[in-house]
Amino acid sequence: MTTLLHQLRFEQKVFWRSREAAVFIFIFPLLLYALLGSVYGDEIDGIPAVDVLLVGLFGYGAATTAFGGLAIMLVIRREAGILKRLRSTPLSASVYLLAVLLSTLTTFALQSVALLALGGIGFGASMPANWLGFAGAIVLGVASFAGLGFGAAALIRSAEGVSAVVNVVILPMAFLSGSFGPTSDFPAVLQAIADVLPLTYFLDIVNGVYLDGDSLFADPTALAVVIAWGVAGLLVALRRFGWMPRER
Amino acid sequence: MPSAIVVSELRKTYGRTEALRGVSFDVAEGEVFGLLGPNGAGKTTTVEILEGYRARDGGEATVLGHDPGTAPKALRERIGVVLQQSELSPLLTVRETHKLFAGYYARPRDVDEVVELVGLGEKRDARVKTLSGGQKRRLDLGVALVGNPELVFLDEPTTGFDPAARRAAWDMIRALRSLGTTILLTTHYLDEAQQLADRVAVLRNGEIVRMGTPAELIGDSGLTEIRYRRDGELVRVETTDPTRVLNELTTEALADERALEQLEVRRPTLEDVYLELVDETVDDAE
Numbered sequence: 328m329t330t331l332l333h334q335l336r337f338e339q340k341v342f343w344r345s346r347e348a349a350v351f352i353f354i355f356p357l358l359l360y361a362l363l364g365s366v367y368g369d370e371i372d373g374i375p376a377v378d379v380l381l382v383g384l385f386g387y388g389a390a391t392t393a394f395g396g397l398a399i400m401l402v403i404r405r406e407a408g409i410l411k412r413l414r415s416t417p418l419s420a421s422v423y424l425l426a427v428l429l430s431t432l433t434t435f436a437l438q439s440v441a442l443l444a445l446g447g448i449g450f451g452a453s454m455p456a457n458w459l460g461f462a463g464a465i466v467l468g469v470a471s472f473a474g475l476g477f478g479a480a481a482l483i484r485s486a487e488g489v490s491a492v493v494n495v496v497i498l499p500m501a502f503l504s505g506s507f508g509p510t511s512d513f514p515a516v517l518q519a520i521a522d523v524l525p526l527t528y529f530l531d532i533v534n535g536v537y538l539d540g541d542s543l544f545a546d547p548t549a550l551a552v553v554i555a556w557g558v559a560g561l562l563v564a565l566r567r568f569g570w571m572p573r574e575r
Numbered sequence: 576m577p578s579a580i581v582v583s584e585l586r587k588t589y590g591r592t593e594a595l596r597g598v599s600f601d602v603a604e605g606e607v608f609g610l611l612g613p614n615g616a617g618k619t620t621t622v623e624i625l626e627g628y629r630a631r632d633g634g635e636a637t638v639l640g641h642d643p644g645t646a647p648k649a650l651r652e653r654i655g656v657v658l659q660q661s662e663l664s665p666l667l668t669v670r671e672t673h674k675l676f677a678g679y680y681a682r683p684r685d686v687d688e689v690v691e692l693v694g695l696g697e698k699r700d701a702r703v704k705t706l707s708g709g710q711k712r713r714l715d716l717g718v719a720l721v722g723n724p725e726l727v728f729l730d731e732p733t734t735g736f737d738p739a740a741r742r743a744a745w746d747m748i749r750a751l752r753s754l755g756t757t758i759l760l761t762t763h764y765l766d767e768a769q770q771l772a773d774r775v776a777v778l779r780n781g782e783i784v785r786m787g788t789p790a791e792l793i794g795d796s797g798l799t800e801i802r803y804r805r806d807g808e809l810v811r812v813e814t815t816d817p818t819r820v821l822n823e824l825t826t827e828a829l830a831d832e833r834a835l836e837q838l839e840v841r842r843p844t845l846e847d848v849y850l851e852l853v854d855e856t857v858d859d860a861e
Contacts (some may be wrong), residue, residue: 337675344666407662408662408663414628415627415654571628
């Protein structure tokens, strides 16, 4: 427990000192919300646009912070030999990975607060109809996308390529899943692709708890799909993740 | 004296390459043991098996009474590791990095003491990314020592150092030794092995070709080299019986009323012994 908090403290310290990560992960979703909120009209499908976009950006933020941020960090640390070095210390792998996960959750929780503040104060967006359900959705999103992040880190070989790979996945996914606006006018093919993406279902859940005041468990199918993606990522990680640099 | 490391018939294969073909040695507590050999001889493979990074394919290994293959936490508490290539978080300061690692151990050394010990006192609040190459290697060493280890693995600790930095590193390793720490050192620098190691094993192609104190290795060779010039051309004779060969050469020369120009008789240095040992083209026959 002491070691876990020790590691968590240092993970947060390193995160906030890294300007690239802090901008890409923390600032970018806020910036996108400010941009989209300024250009979209009053309403999307009868709901205030600033509310719909805010929900969408929570989804994009979860994918960027937990999936992207984690995959990039782990691959860079592995290829630099930082993970290898840790393996010779008494720090256990599970404590380390848990600290990394909790650090990601801390970051995303802070980002959510910042998004809420920006939406509420800057754009007059409404607040979550079900606060508890919303908090649960944030944790669920981080856990699921972190599972995918661990899986991606296991599959991506080079530190140079990881940030490109991650963005090639996240941006189209966020677009197709409706993070940046409605998808009802999209061609059927694109909607069919969106129908298997985890972010689509995660946004359904956040929509439910945030706008309609639903319970977190209101849509079991969406919940199951989001969890299944996270578990699939973890299984890949368990089979393929290594602590040693791949490219040396 | 009890052994810190016992290795017998260690084997490791990568694909079709036999990296280790039955390596055996042991390291006594408090000893500085050097693994010497050219690149690809199997030094790093041996060390990484003992550090718990790689699984062995055959043979036995015991490190501080534990099997490194299972790398138990109890073992990791007692060893310190300096890897050949590894980085530390560039965004933390020297002191923070030591503090981070100290937090992993049950009985760490005092962080500030270690920072001073490795000569980074003036750089304590500098971010790791601003350190020079030599300073980063000292940081590596500090981080390896902060857990107060009984046994330290140093994989080529001074590669890429300038002469002054190497001497400073040697002094640190000697200081460590005087504290009773056991050290397993790999190097491809002969002078480093000669300066630091109590005993040296020379590895070639995954096998130990010679083992002993640096003085023993030189004595072992038994070869003496005789050089002279005849009609301007250099003649080299290597012999285990220099008295007889010299007598023959001089007798012949005197009989022909000829001088042995630039006559030289020399004993081999550790470097000659080493080059002879690791050179594939030279026969093993003595």
